[in-house]
Amino acid sequence: MTQTGSILIVDDNLDILIATKLCLKQHYQNIITTDNPFDIASIISDNNIDVVLLDMNFNQDAISGQEGFYWLKKIIAQDPTIVVILMTAYGDIQLAVDAIKAGAADFIAKPWQNDQLLASITAAFAHAKDKQQLNKLTRQTHSLNQALSGQTFKFLGQSEVMQQVFKTISKAAQTDANILITGESGTGKELAAHAIHQASMRCGQAFISLDMGSVSANLFESELFGHKKGAFTDAKQDHLGRFELAQDGTLFLDELANLPLNQQASLLAALQNRQITPVGGNKPISVDIRLICASNENLYQAVNLGQFRQDLLYRINTVEIRLPPLRERLEDIPLLTNYYLNHYNQKYKRSLKISPSIIQALCQYSWPGNVRELAHAIERAVILTEGDTLDVNSVLGSHGQTSEYTAEQTSHNQYDTFNLEVLEERAIRAALKHHKGVVSHAAKALGLTRGAIYRRLEKYGL
Incomplete structure (x- = not known):
């Protein structure tokens, strides 16, 4: 033989x-x-x-x-x-x-x-x-040290809508079914993916994530499938792609709507064949991963517009989980606020407290950047507050929102005040003004990715 x-x-x-x-x-x-x-x-x-x-x-x-x-x-x-x-x-x-x-x-x-x-x-x-x-x-x-270098928070919520999310996660995690997580930017889609992984039979293996919005078209296959030394000009050594890094574990692909059609075909082939071939290689590699995808865009609408493959959508969403925006779960704001306050108190060696009136003020704000915006706001407040009690101006004022938000509520009609697009545009304008037009800083302040804020700048003509 x-x-x-x-x-x-x-x-x-x-x-x-x-x-x-x-x-x-x-x-x-x-x-x-x-x-x-x-x-x-x-x-x-x-x-x-x-x-x-x-x-x-x-x-x-x-x-x-x-x-x-x-x-x-x-x-x-x-x-x-x-x-x-x-x-x-x-x-x-x-x-x-x-x-x-x-x-x-x-x-x-x-x-x-x-x-x-x-x-x-x-x-x-x-x-x-x-x-x-x-x-x-x-x-x-x-590669794992690089891939796992990010900070991970807990996936929290006590509202009824979040309890339903947790129940779905509990059921889906026990299977190897592919999962699609939908929801606005900052709602915690990666945290939900982590929660699914931790509750799954693959919890002892790696959880590897990749933001598809941050991957350039010419590096897509290298990032997902890896490459061999000499495959292209800067390929000075072999590189393991995310599929291999996630072997026997979970692969999380965020902002999937950003994936061009030709690259969607490559991803679909890898999922169907359960094999990948590194760039510059000629030997297929078998892979066994649990796939979780996320998108803040409507993929069904993208299919109708010819921007997303229907067969790929069927492949990735055996189970679909929608994460509600923070404005639909305001009762979770006290829980989240205290959690992030404790976290950043420890990180910056502070011992700040928060009053019920401040929490009430936070519950009245729309949070267009959702949980991510709340977390960033609390972090800045911990850094900027000079006394022993968290200052609401340090939280909302860092967005340029406190005075503007109060004034706008009295000067605009009810429909404008609660129109989500109006609120989102105001928040983006205020963030850009506060950060003197630096888009990357404004995006971070709002809890948005660069791709997400550029789409909104185009949408609102800013």
Whole structure:
């Protein structure tokens, strides 16, 4: 029975190439031969080579083995997970020692016994597997440290509408069904995804997220599927994509509506086949992930407009969970306010308290940025408040909202006051004014992503 794996044999003697291939092909599936060492780099780039059987001398009458050492270093530099076995007709102990020191796994003197060659190749494949696994774990650890560096808050709520959300999450989490979370920006869609993961059977594995609105079109496949070293100009080393990082765990794709149609097809193929192929690679990788997606846009409307694939929408929303905006769950504001106040008191080493009147004032504000805006507002208030009690002006005033909000409530009719679009536009105008037109700062103050605030700037002609 032949074993999986690829062997490259490099020797300028055609008889050696033929004899070695005949010996090994009974035991290994993929054997590539070349009599020109200058072909090594391209062969390695085009194939997943595990073991290289490399001659040490290519020029006639050469016996020093220096050519073999030269190409050995080239191979290791190109792919350090490849295991190299050196061979020569002029073997001695010192040459063998030097070969091992230079990075070779073994040294074979010609002519060899077939049993000896097979034993060396078998050991080399075991070594290659260990090196590949170690390399993957090292890259995975590095990538995970980057992917998991964000701050995560608790997903909280005591209102009736949130209790229904929690009940749905509890039911859906026990399955591997794909989940679509919908809701306005800042309602806590990523927190909900974390809650689903923690309640699932995959809770012991990684939770990996990717904001599709922040991924440029030319890096989409690299971010999701990974890439091989040299796949493009800046690909200086292999890179694990989010699918591989989330292996056996949960993959969360936020702001899915930002994904262009051609890239939607790539995502759909990966989900259907449960396989990915890294950019620059040619070997599919099987993946097993639990997918959770989120969008603050109406994907059904996007399907009708031809902006989103219907088959992809069916694939991702076996269960759909809608998160209500904060204005629909005002009874949760005291709970959320105290939670964030305690969090930021600890972070900034403060001991601020909050009065019932301030909480009442917070309950009267519309919070167009939802829970994310509330969290940012409390953080700024903790930083700016000078006394022992949280100052409402430090909370709402940091948005430029306190005086303007009060004045506008008395000067506008009832319909304007409670019109969500009017309130949203005012909040954005006030944030831009406060941050002197710096859009990124205004977006952060409102609890919006850059993509979300630019869409609203266009919508309101700001």
